Amino acid sequence: AQSVAQPEDQVNVAEGNPLTVKCTYSVSGNPYLFWYVQYPNRGLQFLLKYITGDNLVKGSYGFEAEFNKSQTSFHLKKPSALVSDSALYFCAVRDIQTSGTYKYIFGTGTRLKVLA
Amino acid sequence: DTAVSQTPKYLVTQMGNDKSIKCEQNLGHDTMYWYKQDSKKFLKIMFSYNNKELIINETVPNRFSPKSPDKAHLNLHINSLELGDSAVYFCASSQRTTFTDTQYFGPGTRLTVL
Numbered sequence: 001a002q003s004v005a006q007p008e009d010q011v012n013v014a015e016g017n018p019l020t021v022k023c024t025y026s027v028s029g030n031p032y033l034f035w036y037v038q039y040p041n042r043g044l045q046f047l048l049k050y051i052t053g054d055n056l057v058k059g060s061y062g063f064e065a066e067f068n069k070s071q072t073s074f075h076l077k078k079p080s081a082l083v084s085d086s087a088l089y090f091c092a093v094r095d096i097q098t099s100g101t102y103k104y105i106f107g108t109g110t111r112l113k114v115l116a
Numbered sequence: 117d118t119a120v121s122q123t124p125k126y127l128v129t130q131m132g133n134d135k136s137i138k139c140e141q142n143l144g145h146d147t148m149y150w151y152k153q154d155s156k157k158f159l160k161i162m163f164s165y166n167n168k169e170l171i172i173n174e175t176v177p178n179r180f181s182p183k184s185p186d187k188a189h190l191n192l193h194i195n196s197l198e199l200g201d202s203a204v205y206f207c208a209s210s211q212r213t214t215f216t217d218t219q220y221f222g223p224g225t226r227l228t229v230l
Binding site for chain 2: 034036038041042043044045046049088090097099101103104106108109
């Protein structure tokens with residue numbers, strides 16, 4: 001079965017500094033990878049996804065993620081963090097079932113705290 | 117316009133009661149989902165319906181019964197509520213025909229069982 005791991009429960013970064021939220025994956029076949037963000041008391045919002053093509057994927061709110069096949073990683077990055085980026089971030093992978101259908105497996109989430 | 121809406125937003129009830137959560141999407145998507153997010157923020161899929169047909173049914177107690185009257189609605193009924201059912205339940209939708217579908221989540225329903 002496919003899986004994703006987010007090794008950090010929390011990441012703290014100063015406003016204006018670059019940020020990285022880590023995600024590693026384990027899949028058989030081509031990975032379909034996603035990042036979602038959850039603000040307090042809200043549902044998840046899609047940020048970006050990697051399906052195929054360029055390893056650097058650009059998404060919403062200035063975020064980007066780099067797909068690294070050799071390291072099986074899909075880290076989320078932003079060049080300059082904002083206080084408003086403080087939220088819970090989820091990495092997800094598509095898991096194809098034996099029935100042919102598929103579902104999404106979410107990581108455990110990483111809380112990003114941007115300090116003013 | 118809210119893309120994926122859920123009602124109620126908060127639900128507080130006693131153990132043993134039966135309750136329902138409703139979900140509606142106005143995105144024209146063909147697939148809808150229910151997720152459970154526990155107190156540690158772990159998010160796990162429970163069910164998925166594609167064109168009103170159940171396609172994903174995780175290991176969920178049969179006290180939980182989803183119902184999809186049409187493609188735009190997916191309701192979740194829970195019988196004999198237990199303390200461990202306390203969580204935030206998220207509905208989501210996507211368009212599976214694209215095969216690389218992005219999910220759109222509702223705002224969540226916080227269920228507290230006393």
